[in-house]
Amino acid sequence: MTKPFRRKAIAVAFAVLGLTLAGGGIAIAQPAAQAPGQPAARASSSQPAVTAEATRSARAALKAGVGTLAASNVGTVVNANGTKARGTGYVIKYGTGQYEVQYGYVVSSGVYQATIGRPDACCIPPGGEIVVAPRLSTPNAVFIQTRNSAGTPVDLPFHLVVHTY
Known part of the structure; x- marks a missing residue:
């Protein structure tokens, strides 16, 4: 038994x-369930495709620049509409809250720091979020995304510092 x-x-x-x-x-x-009171899922974290114009301008910037630089710090201040307010680099605006900043030398192994900030000396900048990453297939560029506090892509002015070594 x-x-x-x-x-x-x-x-x-x-x-x-x-x-x-x-x-x-x-x-x-x-899929993971959303906890009550949590904001909606974030926008896509993928970068837009590199355009032919961006590739041409990146190559031209590398050709005009040194190509590699020992150790340096560069800063760029960008308006919400994607125009450069001051600093170094060439700015390309892809879509709402999507920017690329190109430099005349390779920055892909550098350190990037970005913050939402106004280009002028007036007032406190709008609240929101900003992320920065190396630009895919472009060693002399940095990709930036800006969002409001709810995670929706929105055009915001920002300050970018790139440290290469």
């Missing part, structure tokens, strides 16, 4: 293990 009981216990143990693993797989496959 103990032998059939052991066989059933082993079968049940394997069934429970199988269902646990299958249930875990189903739970992992489902």
Whole structure:
């Protein structure tokens, strides 16, 4: 009588293990539930495709510049509409809250710091978020995205500092 009981216990143990693993797989496959009071999902974190114009201007900037630079700090202040207020670099605006700043030398291994900030000496800048990353396929450029506090892409002015070494 103990032998059939052991066989059933082993079968049940394997069934429970199988269902646990299958249930875990189903739970992992489902999207994460949004907690109450949390903001909506963030906008896409992918960069727009590099345009032919951006590639031409990046090559021209590298050709005009040194190509590589020992150690330097450069700063760029950009208006919300994508025009450069002051500093170095060439600014390209791709879409709402998407900017590229190109330099005359390679910055892909540098350190980037950006903050939302007005180009003039007046007032406190609007609240929001900013992210900065190396520009894909462009070693002399930096990609910047700006968003409002809810995570929606929005055009905001910003200050960018690039440190290369």
